Amino acid sequence: MLSLNNVEVAYDKVQVLFDVSLDVQAGEILCLLGRNGAGKTTALKSIMGLLPLKAGSIRCEDQTLSALPAFEVPKQGIAYVPQGRGLFSELTVAQNIEIGLMVKGSGSDTRERILDMFPRLRERFKQRAETLSGGEQQMLAMARALSMEPKLLLLDEPTEGLQPSIIALIQDVIVKMKQQGVAVVLVEHHIDTVLAIADRVAFIENGRCPEVVSIVELQNNQGKIHRYLGIN
Amino acid sequence: MEFGPHLLLATLEGAIGAAVLALMAVGLSIVFGIMRVVNVAHGEFYMLGAVIAWWITSLIGGHPAYGFVVALIVAPLLVGAIAALADHLVLRRIDYDPERTIVATIGLLYVLQQLTLMTFGADARPVEAPFNKRIALPWFENGADGFAMYWPWGLSTTTYKLAVIAAAVVVLIGLWLLMTRTRAGLIMRATQLNRDMALAHGIPVEKVYALVFGLGAAIAALAAVLIVPIQQAHYLMGGDPLLLSFIVVIIGGLGSIPGTIVAAILIGMSDGIISVFFSPTLAKILATLLVAFVLIFRPQGLFGKRES
Numbered sequence: 415m416l417s418l419n420n421v422e423v424a425y426d427k428v429q430v431l432f433d434v435s436l437d438v439q440a441g442e443i444l445c446l447l448g449r450n451g452a453g454k455t456t457a458l459k460s461i462m463g464l465l466p467l468k469a470g471s472i473r474c475e476d477q478t479l480s481a482l483p484a485f486e487v488p489k490q491g492i493a494y495v496p497q498g499r500g501l502f503s504e505l506t507v508a509q510n511i512e513i514g515l516m517v518k519g520s521g522s523d524t525r526e527r528i529l530d531m532f533p534r535l536r537e538r539f540k541q542r543a544e545t546l547s548g549g550e551q552q553m554l555a556m557a558r559a560l561s562m563e564p565k566l567l568l569l570d571e572p573t574e575g576l577q578p579s580i581i582a583l584i585q586d587v588i589v590k591m592k593q594q595g596v597a598v599v600l601v602e603h604h605i606d607t608v609l610a611i612a613d614r615v616a617f618i619e620n621g622r623c624p625e626v627v628s629i630v631e632l633q634n635n636q637g638k639i640h641r642y643l644g645i646n
Numbered sequence: 647m648e649f650g651p652h653l654l655l656a657t658l659e660g661a662i663g664a665a666v667l668a669l670m671a672v673g674l675s676i677v678f679g680i681m682r683v684v685n686v687a688h689g690e691f692y693m694l695g696a697v698i699a700w701w702i703t704s705l706i707g708g709h710p711a712y713g714f715v716v717a718l719i720v721a722p723l724l725v726g727a728i729a730a731l732a733d734h735l736v737l738r739r740i741d742y743d744p745e746r747t748i749v750a751t752i753g754l755l756y757v758l759q760q761l762t763l764m765t766f767g768a769d770a771r772p773v774e775a776p777f778n779k780r781i782a783l784p785w786f787e788n789g790a791d792g793f794a795m796y797w798p799w800g801l802s803t804t805t806y807k808l809a810v811i812a813a814a815v816v817v818l819i820g821l822w823l824l825m826t827r828t829r830a831g832l833i834m835r836a837t838q839l840n841r842d843m844a845l846a847h848g849i850p851v852e853k854v855y856a857l858v859f860g861l862g863a864a865i866a867a868l869a870a871v872l873i874v875p876i877q878q879a880h881y882l883m884g885g886d887p888l889l890l891s892f893i894v895v896i897i898g899g900l901g902s903i904p905g906t907i908v909a910a911i912l913i914g915m916s917d918g919i920i921s922v923f924f925s926p927t928l929a930k931i932l933a934t935l936l937v938a939f940v941l942i943f944r945p946q947g948l949f950g951k952r953e954s
Contacts, residue, residue, distance in 0.1 A: 464846065483850075496846075500843040501843075502839045504835070504839055505835060505836065516829070516833075
């Protein structure tokens with residue numbers, strides 16, 4: 415579905431990603447794990463075309479994403495929930511979802527299906543995004559992404575700062591997407607979430623991807639988590 | 647003329663100035679709000695609108711209304727297209743960098759101004775109003791015989807001046823509906839709020855910027871077409887409205903359309919009234935002083951939001 419081939423990314427003269435190669439298949443959850451500043455968010459932004467590549471290429475199915483202008487990337491079926499949610503804060507819940515629906519020209523059926531997944535948003539439909547609680551904002555960010563009917567979902571710390579019930583809801587939605595054949599690239603610091611839902615884990619360290627392991631391998635060798643994240 | 651009727655006359659003149667200023671400043675405000683570009687050339691788009699209106703009306707014979715109606719449609723479209731072209735050729739190439747766009751639009755200001763001078767000359771050009779019937783205005787006085795209405799000499803306005811105010815109100819309402827009720831407005835607001843996430847939702851941000859820059863310039867040109875039968879077209883006419891527009895946009899809050907309209911009414915009316923009773927220079931001094939106070943005590947403007 416998605417493959418990064420020898421990707422290098424730099425902010426001006428400061429290189430952040432070095433020779434990163436990754437792939438994720440349809441119906442798979444790949445988690446990027448690494449310390450702060452390792453380059454995980456940069457990897458997601460470069461997939462979305464928000465950062466230009468210095469070298470390498472990014473492909474999604476038959477399309478070379480890195481050759482497209484950034485606004486064409488979501489039209490290939492790729493949705494992105496950034497760290498901090500990236501909501502259009504002064505727009506309402508309805509308008510945020512409407513912008514997601516516009517990508518594929520989806521209609522009210524899709525909107526209703528999304529709102530069924532997040533009933534709380536139905537109650538807040540006319541409310542401005544900036545007035546929602548943190549959990550509701552994360553639901554809206556997910557709902558907006560799902561309203562694009564993606565085949566690849568990029569999630570940057572979707573459970574950060576949320577209460578356990580909302581984390582469980584977000585996890586359920588991610589698993590549901592996977593079951594529907596959506597590929598998911600997840601940047602996540604909650605190890606419990608990673609172990610619960612990921613299929614594979616790619617460790618990112620100082621802008622490189624030294625190792626990709628299956629979740630079973632990681633469960634059997636949790637020393638890797640200590641090695642790459644410095645936690646037990 | 648007594649003080650009361652004189653004040654009414656000054657208020658009417660101020661209202662015309664406020665109406666045109668509101669249009670001009672809203673154009674500047676949407677460009678800054680959505681693109682973060684301080685468009686120093688905005689006054690020249692206004693000037694171009696007026697000069698093109700004169701050119702069109704001088705080409706079309708017959709009743710003045712024919713030429714004026716054509717100018718009202720063609721001048722904003724032409725100026726909007728010129729602005730969109732400038733966006734494509736200049737602003738996009740410097741990646742809309744806030745500092746460099748200021749320098750670039752200063753350059754654009756001189757290019758447009760000097761090209762106009764070379765093409766149309768330095769003379770002030772009149773445009774005949776499509777209709778201009780004088781309307782005498784009454785005044786009321788509570789005298790010895792009770793409340794009485796009379797018609798003071800010189801207290802009058804024209805149908806055209808009232809039409810300018812009405813047209814500005816209609817355009818501003820239309821712009822508000824465009825921004826709040828249409829898909830195009832939703833896309834523009836999303837781009838304003840978060841450029842990267844707009845891109846991540848398939849919005850062609852550079853096209854939106856070209857459209858917004860063109861729209862801002864077209865609104866300025868429309869304001870100029872409306873005012874040119876009252877003021878005349880001249881290649882240096884963009885300076886004062888630009889200064890007042892910046893004052894209005896800063897007081898109202900950068901990027902805030904409601905704030906811009908309220909500030910335009912405040913500044914336009916006070917400019918008109920102070921100019922009539924004292925001097926236009928004093929009006930500009932007070933407006934600039936007000937900007938200084940706003941920048942010191944409420945830098946985000948009356949309706950703007952403080953950057954988090």
